Amino acid sequence: EDQVTQSPEALRLQEGESSSLNCSYTVSGLRGLFWYRQDPGKGPEFLFTLYSAGEEKEKERLKATLTKKESFLHITAPKPEDSATYLCAANNYGQNFVFGPGTRLSVLP
Amino acid sequence: GAGVSQTPSNKVTEKGKYVELRCDPISGHTALYWYRQSLGQGPEFLIYFQGTGAADDSGLPNDRFFAVRPEGSVSTLKIQRTERGDSAVYLCASSLGGLGETQYFGPGTRLLVL
Numbered sequence: 317e318d319q320v321t322q323s324p325e326a327l328r329l330q331e332g333e334s335s336s337l338n339c340s341y342t343v344s345g346l347r348g349l350f351w352y353r354q355d356p357g358k359g360p361e362f363l364f365t366l367y368s369a370g371e372e373k374e375k376e377r378l379k380a381t382l383t384k385k386e387s388f389l390h391i392t393a394p395k396p397e398d399s400a401t402y403l404c405a406a407n408n409y410g411q412n413f414v415f416g417p418g419t420r421l422s423v424l425p
Numbered sequence: 426g427a428g429v430s431q432t433p434s435n436k437v438t439e440k441g442k443y444v445e446l447r448c449d450p451i452s453g454h455t456a457l458y459w460y461r462q463s464l465g466q467g468p469e470f471l472i473y474f475q476g477t478g479a480a481d482d483s484g485l486p487n488d489r490f491f492a493v494r495p496e497g498s499v500s501t502l503k504i505q506r507t508e509r510g511d512s513a514v515y516l517c518a519s520s521l522g523g524l525g526e527t528q529y530f531g532p533g534t535r536l537l538v539l
Contacts, residue, residue, distance in 0.1 A: 320467075347525045359429070359516055359530035360468065403467050407525050412458070412481060415467030 318343040320406050322416035329394055329423050337389040337419045339404035343411075349387045350413065351380050352403040360403055363389075394423045427451075429531035431517050437537045438507055446502040446534045450519030457500050458528060459492055460516040468516050474500060475523055507538045 323338045341349065348367050352360035364373045366382035373380050377398065379390045389402055401420045405413040430449045438444050450457050456475055460468035470484040474494045482492070489507075494500040504511055514535050518528035 350527065352530075357532075359518075359532045362527055362529060365527055405467070409525070412470045412473055412484070412524065413468075413528065415460075415469070417465070417467050 318406065318408055318411065318414045320404060320414050320416035322402075322404060322419050324419060325417070326420040327422070329391075329421070331395055331423055331425050332393045334390070334392045334394070336391070337402055337421070339387040339389070339416055340385060341387070341404075341406040341414075341416075342385075343406045343408040343414070345409050346406060347409045348407045349382055350405045350407065351387070351389055352405065354401045354403055354418070363402075391421070394421075396423045396425050399423045429517055429519055429529055431515075431531040431534050433534060434532065435535045435537075437539065439539050440507060440509060442507050442538075444504050444507055444536065446504075446515050446536070448500045448502070448517030448519075448531060450498065450500070450517070451529055454519035454521050454529075455497070456520040456523050456526070456528075457494060458518040458520075459500070459502050460518065462514045462516055462533070471502070473524070480523075504536075507536075509538050512536055512538045 320341045351363040354360045364380040369384045381388045401418040403418045405415045432447045459471040462468045473481040477497045489505045492502045514533040516533045518530045520526040520528045
């Protein structure tokens with residue numbers, strides 16, 4: 317059965333303190349690994365798609381990387397406005413997205 | 426509109442009542458998805474439409490849940506005989522093509538069953 321887990325469940329950082337979020341997946345044939353950001357009371361907002369091991373994508377202070385079993389979302393010098401829940405989702409060929417439970421990130425000023 | 430819209434934004438109903446939740450996808454997107462999200466959890470897949478037809482409804486929890494997309498654009502999720510356990514945020518997403526393409530989400534409908 318396809319499964320996605322994320323760690324840590326919650327993370328508190330000081331402004332400027334870099335860290336990484338982990339997304340581990342077990343799917344039989346990964347087609348794409350997706351990262352979303354979700355603010356309280358809002359729908360998920362698309363960040364990145366990764367398709368193959370070794371691929372990296374960047375957007376402002378965020379960088380997503382992919383290996384054969386996991387993906388990392390690296391946050392460099394975060395700001396309070398980066399506080400949100402970060403969701404990852406794995407897509408198996410011909411199947412629907414399977415989401416992880418998310419990591420709740422708080423960045424303190 | 427530029428994004429996916431959902432109405433109502435909030436819905437409070439009583440146990441046993443019938444509710445309809447509406448989703449208006451991004452113009453031109455052929456695929457539409459419904460998810461359910463409980464507090465502290467990631468979205469859980471319910472149903473996927475490609476055009477007017479339900480291509481995969483394997484995530485619908487039981488026969489009280491039904492969804493339609495009669496003209497291949499707007500979709501309605503219908504829940505009969507609501508139960509307190511149906512309380513959740515119902516999210517709709519759309520994608521330009523089919524499975525595997527980036528899904529863009531609406532703001533969700535928060536359903537509370539009393």
